[in-house]
Amino acid sequence: MSVPENAPLLFFDSGVGGLSILGPARETLPNAPIVYAADRAGFPYGTKSEAEIAARVPALLGRLVERYRPRLAVIACNTASTIALAAVRSALDIPVVGTVPAIKPAALQSKSRVIGVLGTDATVRQPYVDRLAAEHGADCIILRHGSAALVALAEAKLRGEPLDPAVARDALAGLFDQPGGDRMDVVVLACTHFPLVQPELEAASLRPLVFTHGGPGIARRIAYLTQGQSWPAARQEGIAVFTRLDPDVEALRPALMDYGLTRIEGL
Known part of the structure; x- marks a missing residue:
């Protein structure tokens, strides 16, 4: 099945940590459309129970995939990946790349x-x-x-x-x-x-x-899973989507722009 060239890569984390995964991916695939999702309403994940994360992450990723129709999703969070990766993969019909300790x-x-x-x-x-x-x-x-x-x-x-x-x-x-x-x-x-x-x-x-x-290795994995697919001819405006918009999000805007994320939206 062909993938539309404007179908984005979706990166998901509790906060801004996934930018360390997005950075190498953008170097590898510079023209890839990007949606970066941060679960500010659930941040931080590291102090939550396994049950909370196992319930929250697949549901959120389901909503994000429905809205943005990505070609591939990256759980750019070690905590979410070690707990919920299998559940997310079973729930979505696109490739899902997890982030595990290197x-x-x-x-x-x-x-x-x-x-x-x-x-x-x-x-x-x-x-x-x-x-x-x-x-x-x-x-x-x-x-x-x-x-x-x-x-x-x-x-x-x-x-x-x-x-x-x-x-x-x-x-x-x-x-x-x-x-x-x-x-x-x-x-x-x-x-x-x-x-x-x-x-x-x-x-x-x-x-x-x-x-x-794991950032460089994940970038290589994304490139492998999307080889042969079409990409836009020029670098795209990236979207940062947050489950809660608050003053801290606006303070992050300059850093987000450094990663090519020029639009901010709420989920």
Whole structure:
């Protein structure tokens, strides 16, 4: 079945974290029409229960697909992906790409065989992470830490607000202070918000670390799943849609425009 060239790629997250996934995708497919959806009414996901997320995410994505008719959807959120990806795929009739912690590439890079996984509280406790660790890092010590404060820091950064360096220090301390943390050499940024504050994490680290996340790999996956499809001849105006419009959304406008999202709508 042919796909209309103006059919967009849909990116979905609780907030602005998915921009770290959108960025590499736009570099790979520069003329792709984009709809970026942020569930501000449900933000943050990392402190919610699995049942809340499992009920909320498929319903919202169903509404978004009905409105925007995308060719493909990306759940640009580790928490939502580790909990609701299977349910979303069964509910939608388009390809759905999830975002999962980049433990496989981290294990390939680690020399010390001690890897940190920095995510939300909801992500780091998921059995999905256990399976990734067993499959790709069986010979590694996998340290995990959840930080809701680091999610808030990323949102504040994109609103242009002053940042407290103690937030990044505390997040890394949650890994360094665990047994084996002194040998950790790679940190998986297992929340899509966290690559947005990678410079702050690097500045706060006690020593050099390798930080890795799933953005480039997801861009390659999107390109693979859409190969042979038609795209517009020129770069398109992107749409940012929010489940709640509030003053913080307007404060995000300059950052959204940096990612080509020039229109803001409510859902």
